[in-house]
Amino acid sequence: MMYQALAVYYDELVGDEETTLFWKNEIKKQINAGSILEYACGSGDMAIALAKDGYAVTAGDISEAMLQSARAKPGSELVHWQIQDMCAPAEVNELYDGVICLCDSFNYLLEDEQVYAFFHNAYQALKPGGCFIFDTHSLDRLKEFEDEYLEEGSLHEVQYEWSILAQEDRLYQNFLFFDENGVTHHEQHIQRVFAPSFLKEQLEECGFSWKVMTDFKKPGIQPGEKYFYLAKKEK
Incomplete structure (x- = not known):
């Protein structure tokens, strides 16, 4: 979810x-x-x-x-x-x-x-x-993210990756959080551009x-x- x-x-x-x-x-x-x-x-x-x-x-x-x-x-x-x-x-x-x-x-x-x-x-x-x-x-956002955007950083010693990629009329955003226990938490968010x-x-x-x-x-x-x-x- x-x-x-x-x-x-x-x-x-x-x-x-x-x-x-x-x-x-x-x-x-x-x-x-x-x-x-x-x-x-x-x-x-x-x-x-x-x-x-x-x-x-x-x-x-x-x-x-x-x-x-x-x-x-x-x-x-x-x-x-x-x-x-x-x-x-x-x-x-x-x-x-x-x-x-x-x-x-x-x-x-x-x-x-x-x-x-x-x-x-x-x-x-x-x-x-x-x-x-x-x-x-x-609609310009679809062109902006034709090539995948990738951001990496840390939040309270938790490393993260955030990527955005456009395909057809969708934006696919993937969030990865790597916690201090070595566990990776992944969420994918899909948005439609109308x-x-x-x-x-x-x-x-x-x-x-x-x-x-x-x-x-x-x-x-x-x-x-x-x-x-x-x-x-x-x-």
Whole structure:
């Protein structure tokens, strides 16, 4: 299962306080106040940051190990945490001013049906006029990782290797951790890179109006690393 061994080292490997602050400020421009539901919250930095700024935040993830990391952080008591499958049929007990899914979490959806199910869940969870924000890998990432990327290093005396390789519309990420007892822990993460035209169709079928930015600041689809979708529930 993903985010088991990696959960222990996640923040040290990819955590970025500056990016979290930037993301938070961008979200606040779109969702002025109120309640936010975060899907695939990971180790909880964004949820806690928003809660500290006065938002009522519910944050979910499919990995209990990641939620344990989140609950251990200062400020975690301000957030309602829950185990959550972003594609599973959801009982709507509360409507939110905003729904977010960040840090390429969306790209873990591999099947067309999962995309529609997730967009439908997000739409159903929003108040009329609510905002749905998510990011995805850009198509350029497939070219970037045509040749395998390899990173090696150490975290608390634990050696690791992290590789990324693109094949067709998939990114294959492999994490190897070599602990002090000589045990190797391996996780493979598979992500799908979607054509923007497909996401447009799915968003509109679910009832969203939307716009997309590349790397936050460039309007529309342009060369870059990430696409940022801002979708709105009009009714």
